[in-house]
Amino acid sequence: MNDLQFDPARPLDLVAVGRLCIDLNANETGRPMEETMTFTKYVGGSPANIIIGTARLGMRTGFIGKLADDQMGRFIRSYLQKDGIDDSQVCVDHTGAVTGLAFTEIKSPQECSILMYRDNVADLLLSTDEISEDYIRQSKALLISGTALAQSPSREAVFLALEFARRHNVTVFFDLDYRPYTWKSAAETAVYYNLAAEKCDCIIGTREEFNMMENLYNVTDADDEATAARWFSQQAKLVVIKHGGSGSIAYTADGLNHRSGIFPAKVLKTFGAGDSYASAFIHSLMQGDSVSEAMRRGSASASIVISRHSCSDAMPTLEELEAFLQSNEEVVSGA
Numbered sequence: 001m002n003d004l005q006f007d008p009a010r011p012l013d014l015v016a017v018g019r020l021c022i023d024l025n026a027n028e029t030g031r032p033m034e035e036t037m038t039f040t041k042y043v044g045g046s047p048a049n050i051i052i053g054t055a056r057l058g059m060r061t062g063f064i065g066k067l068a069d070d071q072m073g074r075f076i077r078s079y080l081q082k083d084g085i086d087d088s089q090v091c092v093d094h095t096g097a098v099t100g101l102a103f104t105e106i107k108s109p110q111e112c113s114i115l116m117y118r119d120n121v122a123d124l125l126l127s128t129d130e131i132s133e134d135y136i137r138q139s140k141a142l143l144i145s146g147t148a149l150a151q152s153p154s155r156e157a158v159f160l161a162l163e164f165a166r167r168h169n170v171t172v173f174f175d176l177d178y179r180p181y182t183w184k185s186a187a188e189t190a191v192y193y194n195l196a197a198e199k200c201d202c203i204i205g206t207r208e209e210f211n212m213m214e215n216l217y218n219v220t221d222a223d224d225e226a227t228a229a230r231w232f233s234q235q236a237k238l239v240v241i242k243h244g245g246s247g248s249i250a251y252t253a254d255g256l257n258h259r260s261g262i263f264p265a266k267v268l269k270t271f272g273a274g275d276s277y278a279s280a281f282i283h284s285l286m287q288g289d290s291v292s293e294a295m296r297r298g299s300a301s302a303s304i305v306i307s308r309h310s311c312s313d314a315m316p317t318l319e320e321l322e323a324f325l326q327s328n329e330e331v332v333s334g335a
């Protein structure tokens with residue numbers, strides 16, 4: 001049983017705040033990026049991927065962010081509009097900032113890496129005066145992601161969004177989304193992540209991301225239960241810890257835990273797993289499904305997306321997800 005509440009009277013289901021970027025995924029797989037000559041362009045950025053995933057599943061969604069005043073920014077905006085994502089709160093930078101780029105390398109299904117160009121990016125220039133209290137109060141839930149905390153003024157914008165969400169009983173999901181290249185140090189990261197996490201209702205992250213947040217360095221046997229207890233002492237009602245190919249585990253404030261396995265996948269690349277998991281997990285929870293069912297659907301969505309080339313484009317429709325669930329069995333390996 002999870003205690004997350006969603007006000008059915010709100011016109012929006014989920015609003016995300018954070019980065020809207022571009023993924024450039026290597027077309028030549030099985031080789032390092034030094035030998036890659038061509039890439040395919042997709043909309044990217046973890047919160048963008050998640051909101052696209054939830055919109056594809058039929059949720060009424062919106063985004064709060066800042067785009068570069070260039071072709072990439074216009075490409076991203078038209079993509080959001082095509083997916084029916086409200087972009088009224090997506091503003092445009094006029095200082096010459098650029099769109100964040102994530103070049104991805106697919107050496108093998110298990111050896112994937114991401115090279116991020118994050119200097120002078122527009123998404124981190126989102127400011128507090130671009131955060132609308134009236135907009136946030138119209139949503140059942142708000143999604144924040146950690147990278148938006150990396151620099152001012154985006155950092156303060158996220159904290160203001162959190163303040164408005166708490167004030168108007170908007171349930172907050174925090175996808176940890178730790179990208180070391182965006183931060184000066186893990187210790188500084190932990191400071192801001194903790195300040196945000198203590199205001200959130202549901203925290204989703206990998207074991208490694210929770211280790212960073214809890215200043216657990218070089219720890220290989222961190223205690224998931226202790227992690228959950230730490231956040232239940234704050235606002236959290238649900239803590240989800242992802243363990244890659246070993247599945248995931250969720251803790252609820254009633255002291256129960258729920259383990260989920262994975263769905264075997266023809267893995268093309270492993271990135272995209274977390275964002276697709278989060279999108280279907282959030283969608284399922286907000287439909288009133290149990291935590292176990294939400295984890296199952298998150299895992300299924302992840303398997304679909306890691307078998308495809310992109311992250312955002314690959315996000316399944318509800319029909320695709322249901323069909324996958326009908327024809328595939330979850331393998332519980334035990335996270």
Ligand SMILES: Nc1ncnc2c1ncn2[C@@H]1O[C@H](COP(=O)(O)OP(=O)(O)O)[C@@H](O)[C@H]1O
Nearest residue numbers: 242243244245247248262263273274277299302
């Ligand atoms: N190789 C895999 N095969 C099938 N499912 C996977 C695989 N890797 C990850 N997943 C699913 O995606 C979820 C998130 O993946 P994980 O790698 O833990 O997060 P992130 O992508 O954020 O680092 C996992 O909990 C699991 O359900």
Ligand SMILES: O=C(O)C[C@@H](O)[C@H](O)C(=O)COP(=O)(O)O
Nearest residue numbers: 044045046271272273274275311
């Ligand atoms: O978040 C980014 O800036 C990069 C993403 O767009 C990219 O698709 C990715 O890395 C997704 O990673 P995940 O966390 O494994 O879903």
